[in-house]
Every structure is written in C-alpha cells, then in structure tokens.
Amino acid sequence: MTAPVLEVAGLCAGYGSLTAVSGVSLCVAPGEVVALFGPNGAGKTSTLLATVGVLPRNAGRVHWNGVPAPKSLHTFTRAGLAFVPEQRSTISSLSVLDNLRLGRGTVELALEYFPELADHLHRPAGLLSGGQQQILMLARALAGRPRILLVDELSMGLAPLVVERLLGVVRRAAEEDGLGVLLVEQQMRRALSVADRWYLLSHGKVAAQGDAHESGGAVLEEAYLESMGITQSVA
Numbered sequence: 498m499t500a501p502v503l504e505v506a507g508l509c510a511g512y513g514s515l516t517a518v519s520g521v522s523l524c525v526a527p528g529e530v531v532a533l534f535g536p537n538g539a540g541k542t543s544t545l546l547a548t549v550g551v552l553p554r555n556a557g558r559v560h561w562n563g564v565p566a567p568k569s570l571h572t573f574t575r576a577g578l579a580f581v582p583e584q585r586s587t588i589s590s591l592s593v594l595d596n597l598r599l600g601r602g603t604v605e606l607a608l609e610y611f612p613e614l615a616d617h618l619h620r621p622a623g624l625l626s627g628g629q630q631q632i633l634m635l636a637r638a639l640a641g642r643p644r645i646l647l648v649d650e651l652s653m654g655l656a657p658l659v660v661e662r663l664l665g666v667v668r669r670a671a672e673e674d675g676l677g678v679l680l681v682e683q684q685m686r687r688a689l690s691v692a693d694r695w696y697l698l699s700h701g702k703v704a705a706q707g708d709a710h711e712s713g714g715a716v717l718e719e720a721y722l723e724s725m726g727i728t729q730s731v732a
C-alpha cells in the first residue's frame with residue numbers, strides 16, 4: 498500500500514469536560530477518497546477540527562507525509578492541506594473573483610475545475626446560492642493544488658445534482674492529481690459512489706471501517722444502524 502499522506506493515531510479531543518473524539522485512528526493514501534460517516538454527534542466534525550489543528554488535541558498524533566503535521570491550521574494549509582468546513586466561509590462582501598484570489602491557487606485553475614463560476618466572477622459572493630457558494634469554496638481549495646483535502650458535509654442543503662457535481666470533481670482531483678481526500682458526509686450512498694474506503698464513527702470512536710466497493714454499502718448500513726442501537730429484523 499502507498500504510504501499515507503495523512504495518518505491520525507489515537508486522536509482524542511473535546512470541549513471542556515466533554516470528550517468528542519476518543520482514540521480515533523485513520524489514514525488516507527495519496528489519490529484516495531475516504532469517507533467518514535456517523536450519526537449526529539458522533540464526533541465527525543470534531544475529528545476533522547482536531548486533525549487540522551482548530552480544536553486542540555488532548556492525545557494522539559497526526560502525521561502528514563510521514564512527519565508530524567503542523568499544529569496550526571495556517572501552517573498546515575501552507576504545507577499542502579485544504580480544509581472546507583461545514584459553515585460556508587466565503588467573504589460575502591467580496592466578489593467571487595476576489596474570493597478566488599484570496600486562495601493559494603490561480604483563478605484560472607479554479608475556473609478549470611468549475612467553469613460555471615466564470616459567469617459570476619464580478620458578483621458579491623454573498624449573493625450566490627448555497628450550492629454556488631460551496632462550488633466557490635471547493636474551487637478555491639482545489640486551485641491551491643493541495644495534497645490533502647478535508648471536507649465537512651459538502652452536500653448540506655444542496656440539490657442532488659450539485660452534490661453529484663461537487664463529489665465528481667473531488668473524485669477527479671483524487672484520480673488525476675493524487676489528492677488524498679477525507680470526506681465527512683451524511684449522504685452515504687452518494688459518498689460511497691466516489692469513495693474508496695470508509696470509517697464509521699460512533700460516540701467519538703471508530704466503530705467500523707470498510708471498502709466502499711464491497712457489498713454495495715450493506716456492511717456500512719448495518720454497522721450504522723447498530724451504532725444507533727437499531728438492529729435489523731431478519732426476514
């Protein structure tokens with residue numbers, strides 16, 4: 498197996514006395530799309546935040562290309578990380594063009610990934626629809642040619658076709674540029690269609706993991722229901 502671009506081992510993090518992430522270990526290889534699933538409150542967002550250095554780690558380690566990852570988001574981003582958080586982080590008063598210019602890559606490359614943004618370059622980002630803003634965020638992230646992309650709930654509130662388009666571009670970037678992707682996603686079937694592997698989080702721990710192409714998602718669905726205390730009746 499190719500050496501991982503991202504390796505998280507025994508990660509623990511939380512908020513005051515609340516433990517949200519409890520010994521999570523996972524890895525992502527170059528060119529691999531890895532999905533992180535789990536019920537609400539399972540610790541998915543907290544795992545991403547602690548991995549990128551936004552949420553302090555109480556224990557565990559994060560390695561990047563075989564060496565300890567930078568501890569702050571800013572330095573990690575300069576080293577080759579792109580993080581697209583759950584909340585849309587466009588600067589709404591700036592134009593789409595200026596939002597793209599704030600990124601680490603060129604506007605031209607951003608438009609190669611998402612040509613549809615060309616029609617909106619001079620509009621304030623705040624006037625874009627939710628889907629268009631997600632496209633802008635992803636375009637800006639990918640244009641920086643990151644080595645690893647962490648994305649939190651890309652599909653939140655978006656039309657199915659937009660979600661497919663976004664996930665399709667992420668898959669292409671993994672295949673063509675060797676980008677490693679860790680994707681938090683509630684839409685399991687859509688995410689499985691572009692993922693190579695998955696992890697299931699439950700109560701801050703990895704409850705199961707598997708190959709995205711195996712068993713059409715049945716193993717994941719069963720583990721997911723089990724993590725919520727629901728057992729499927731056998732017909």
Ligand SMILES: Nc1ncnc2c1ncn2[C@@H]1O[C@H](COP(=O)(O)OP(=O)(O)OP(=O)(O)O)[C@@H](O)[C@H]1O
Pocket residue numbers: 512515516517535536537538539540541542543544
């Ligand atoms: N800022 C915060 N302060 C205190 N507790 C928090 C904070 N953010 C999250 N938590 C708690 O940490 C736990 C994990 O939350 P987290 O957002 O990581 O879960 P999640 O799997 O991403 O959930 P969802 O799918 O609903 O977004 C939950 O119990 C949540 O209530």
